[in-house]
Every structure is written in structure tokens, then in C-alpha cells.
Amino acid sequence: MSQRPVSDVIRDKSFVSVPPSTTVREVAHLMKSRHTSAVLVVDRRHLLKGICTERDLVVHVLAADLEPATTPVAEVMTRDPITITPDKPFCHALHRMYEGGFRHVPVVDEVGRPLGLLAARDALQLDAVELEEDLVRREEITVIL
Numbered sequence: 001m002s003q004r005p006v007s008d009v010i011r012d013k014s015f016v017s018v019p020p021s022t023t024v025r026e027v028a029h030l031m032k033s034r035h036t037s038a039v040l041v042v043d044r045r046h047l048l049k050g051i052c053t054e055r056d057l058v059v060h061v062l063a064a065d066l067e068p069a070t071t072p073v074a075e076v077m078t079r080d081p082i083t084i085t086p087d088k089p090f091c092h093a094l095h096r097m098y099e100g101g102f103r104h105v106p107v108v109d110e111v112g113r114p115l116g117l118l119a120a121r122d123a124l125q126l127d128a129v130e131l132e133e134d135l136v137r138r139e140e141i142t143v144i145l
Helices: 006-010 024-034 054-062 090-100 121-144
Strands: 038-042 048-053 104-108 114-119
Touching (some): 006 104, 024 054, 038 114, 048 054, 048 104, 090 121
Antiparallel strands (some): 038 048
16 A cells, blocks of 8 residues: 555645635635545646645634635645645655644645645555455455455
């Protein structure tokens, strides 16, 4: 699992990106409707400028008593987040998350355009797939024996 390239992990996974002027309330609604815990913030050229996570909303909006309807996401996002390219192994992304103490890593191309978003929970999903594959193999061996 951990040696799988990041490109395999993000394949067929959508992600949400918004311009910096999007209000925090709009971001929260997008997170809810798209069942995601983070959105990527991009400029007009679709280059990554930041990431806004549930934690950012709690710490930088709610706890700071900001008004969600009028606060632009650019004011509360994490600027210039650590990123990863799709050719790197997934374990490298997990290591970056662990070392940095965060749960999301944007996947970007060589110029900084987002291609996807990795979340720590992706590791659990991959483990579940591998466990299921292992159980099927064991069942096949049992049938043969």
C-alpha cells in the first residue's frame, strides 16, 4: 500500500477548489454537500494558493468570532501548504502529514495546479481494500486445499 504512487490513490477522486474571494459560509456549505473536510484555494490561473480545512474554520473563524457570511476564505486559509506530486509514493505523503501534524496534502503538477487532495483517511481506505484482497486470496487457497 505505502509504495503505491500518489496518482493511484487520487485516481477517480474528486476535490473541491474555490477562488480566494469565496466566503467561509460558502466553503462550509461546499464541504457539507461534497462530503469533504478540506477545499483547495486557487487563483485565476488555477494555481494553488492555500487550503481551508475544518480545523481552519473552527480555529480561525468560530474561535476568532469572525462572520462566516462576509469573511473570505483567503483570510482564514492555510497559505502555501506543503504539497506532493503524483509520482511520489503514498508513504511519502503520509510521512509529510505525520511530520507536519496535518491531515491533508494537496497533489499538484509541476507548476502548482491542483490535481487532487490526499487525506489521512485515504490510508485506512487503502488498508481496507488490501485486507479484502488478502481475505479473498486466503479463501481461494482454502478452497484449493
